[in-house]
Amino acid sequence: GAGVSQSPRYKVTKRGQDVALRCDPISGHVSLYWYRQALGQGPEFLTYFNYEAQQDKSGLPNDRFSAERPEGSISTLTIQRTEQRDSAMYRCASSPGMGTQYFGPGTRLLVL
Amino acid sequence: AQSVTQLGSHVSVSEGALVLLRCNYSSSVPPYLFWYVQYPNQGLQLLLKYTSAATLVKGINGFEAEFKKSETSFHLTKPSAHMSDAAEYFCAVSFYGGSQGNLIFGKGTKLSVKP
Numbered sequence: 001g002a003g004v005s006q007s008p009r010y011k012v013t014k015r016g017q018d019v020a021l022r023c024d025p026i027s028g029h030v031s032l033y034w035y036r037q038a039l040g041q042g043p044e045f046l047t048y049f050n051y052e053a054q055q056d057k058s059g060l061p062n063d064r065f066s067a068e069r070p071e072g073s074i075s076t077l078t079i080q081r082t083e084q085r086d087s088a089m090y091r092c093a094s095s096p097g098m099g100t101q102y103f104g105p106g107t108r109l110l111v112l
Numbered sequence: 113a114q115s116v117t118q119l120g121s122h123v124s125v126s127e128g129a130l131v132l133l134r135c136n137y138s139s140s141v142p143p144y145l146f147w148y149v150q151y152p153n154q155g156l157q158l159l160l161k162y163t164s165a166a167t168l169v170k171g172i173n174g175f176e177a178e179f180k181k182s183e184t185s186f187h188l189t190k191p192s193a194h195m196s197d198a199a200e201y202f203c204a205v206s207f208y209g210g211s212q213g214n215l216i217f218g219k220g221t222k223l224s225v226k227p
Binding site for chain 1: 218
């Protein structure tokens with residue numbers, strides 16, 4: 001596609017459920033980033049990949065959060081045993097390398 | 113630690129007036145600096161970026177920003193505001209120098225434009 005796509009756009013789940021958020025980057029982009037944005041805040045870095053290798057996961061808040069990019073293209077961010085504090089906008093970005101990051105529309109997650 | 117501070121969570125200007133959105137950064141190494149804009153229900157869109165070339169950077173939609181190392185600032189300006197400029201603006205910094213290129217964002221400034 002022409003840009004970064006994310007699905008679902010909105011996700012409502014109950015506390016304790018697992019959720020999987022998908023990011024489809026711009027074709028050919030080497031790097032893929034995940035950010036989380038709370039209301040009234042700027043995006044905060046979670047993790048990033050170069051190709052299929054996870055380069056940095058220092059921003060993942062705890063071990064309930066994980067991400068993968070098995071074939072170096074689509075990535076999935078998984079949150080296990082969701083908690084209300086996980087409610088936020090989750091943003092994905094891709095870049096051709098050490099260059100400009102292009103953002104997707106985000107997934108708004110609401111944990112009840 | 114690197115950080116970004118955006119002064120003013122809300123800025124209101126009249127249509128046709130100067131837009132000035134402030135951004136200061138803290139860094140121990142030369143940074144790369146960015147301004148992104150977020151329209152409602154849309155993703156972040158890059159307005160402009162500074163990557164150690166010219167200190168005055170021109171972006172899309174008539175915006176520009178000037179990198180001032182002595183002031184550790186990268187303020188965003190536009191000479192004449194348009195109604196369509198109403199959005200949230202984020203300043204961000206990145207530190208290339210290895211394989212890490214994640215962005216550190218400020219908290220954002222919401223720009224309102226009055227007719």
